[in-house]
Amino acid sequence: MRTVNSTQQYRLAEIRKVFARDQVALDRIVLTVCRGERVALIGPSGAGKTTLFRLLNCTLRPTSGKLWIDDEDVESLNGKDLRRTRSRIGSVYQQHNLVPRLRVIHNVLAGQLGRWATLQSLLSLFKPADVEIARQALQQVGMPEKLLERTDELSGGQQQRVAIARVLVQNPDVILADEPVSSVDPSLASTIVRLLIEISQNRHKTLIVSLHSVDLALAYFPRVIGIKEGRVSFDLETSKITEGMLEDLYSGNFRDHSMTEAISERVQSVAYPSVG
Numbered sequence: 001m002r003t004v005n006s007t008q009q010y011r012l013a014e015i016r017k018v019f020a021r022d023q024v025a026l027d028r029i030v031l032t033v034c035r036g037e038r039v040a041l042i043g044p045s046g047a048g049k050t051t052l053f054r055l056l057n058c059t060l061r062p063t064s065g066k067l068w069i070d071d072e073d074v075e076s077l078n079g080k081d082l083r084r085t086r087s088r089i090g091s092v093y094q095q096h097n098l099v100p101r102l103r104v105i106h107n108v109l110a111g112q113l114g115r116w117a118t119l120q121s122l123l124s125l126f127k128p129a130d131v132e133i134a135r136q137a138l139q140q141v142g143m144p145e146k147l148l149e150r151t152d153e154l155s156g157g158q159q160q161r162v163a164i165a166r167v168l169v170q171n172p173d174v175i176l177a178d179e180p181v182s183s184v185d186p187s188l189a190s191t192i193v194r195l196l197i198e199i200s201q202n203r204h205k206t207l208i209v210s211l212h213s214v215d216l217a218l219a220y221f222p223r224v225i226g227i228k229e230g231r232v233s234f235d236l237e238t239s240k241i242t243e244g245m246l247e248d249l250y251s252g253n254f255r256d257h258s259m260t261e262a263i264s265e266r267v268q269s270v271a272y273p274s275v276g
């Protein structure tokens with residue numbers, strides 16, 4: 001039954017994920033993400049960000065606790081219902097998850113097919129309408145000319161944009177991007193983050209992005225969640241985040257985590273507001 005609160009995309013209650021050998025990856029996670037919200041996840045390596053993403057895209061089940069997507073209890077979903085829910089969630093990963101030896105068009109249209117290894121895609125039997133869909137998606141990520149190139153002949157940043165084009169074709173309700181810019185240079189990183197934000201704004205998609213760059217999280221997202229040792233360390237409007245919170249999140253090594261002067265000043269001005 002779908003009632004309760006139709007503006008909620010995700011609701012997590014006391015989520016815990018324990019892997020083999022008692023490895024607690026997530027513990028007592030309580031979160032709500034509304035439809036159309038843009039949220040950044042930050043936190044040190046091993047904090048549990050990827051595990052959280054895998055729960056959010058239903059490729060992993062929690063050990064305990066409850067997860068609702070669009071007011072549906074994920075635990076109750078199986079077979080067709082689970083596939084339908086998964087199809088409403090588009091994922092972009094650091095490793096792109098593209099098929100390297102295929103042409104760009106195949107990888108982009110995989111978003112539409114739901115699976116890449118169909119006879120149709122292997123034989124390049126695309127209808128003109130499909131070609132146009134792929135071309136438009138590539139246009140939106142700024143590289144329409146790459147349609148027929150081999151994916152493994154593109155740079156890391158270009159491949160990341162192919163992965164985003166694939167999500168555009170999938171047209172999901174939610175976009176989850178787990179460290180989507182780790183393998184690209186800083187200027188391209190902000191271009192890709194801006195692209196994700198634009199897609200979320202223009203198409204009313206919920207966007208959750210994990211980032212190792214605190215700068216990007218603070219610069220582009222209205223809400224930032226800090227994850228540390230499997231727990232939510234803070235979950236705040238960006239303007240309320242202080243340098244002390246970031247120091248705590250990274251156990252005193254925050255300065256080593258790339259932060260530009262401008263952002264540093266802004267964070268400090270929040271931490272130590274000027275008097276008078």
Ligand SMILES: Nc1ncnc2c1ncn2[C@@H]1O[C@H](COP(=O)(O)OP(=O)(O)OP(=O)(O)O)[C@@H](O)[C@H]1O
Nearest residue numbers: 019020023024025044045046047048049050051052
């Ligand atoms: N499949 C697994 N089996 C066992 N332990 C796992 C598994 N996946 C993750 N873990 C453990 O869970 C914890 C959280 O890992 P996770 O990959 O979620 O962290 P992360 O925040 O994404 O880190 P990073 O920033 O390095 O990507 C780590 O201690 C990790 O070793």
Ligand SMILES: [Mg+2]
Nearest residue numbers: 049050051178
């Ligand atoms: Mg990770």
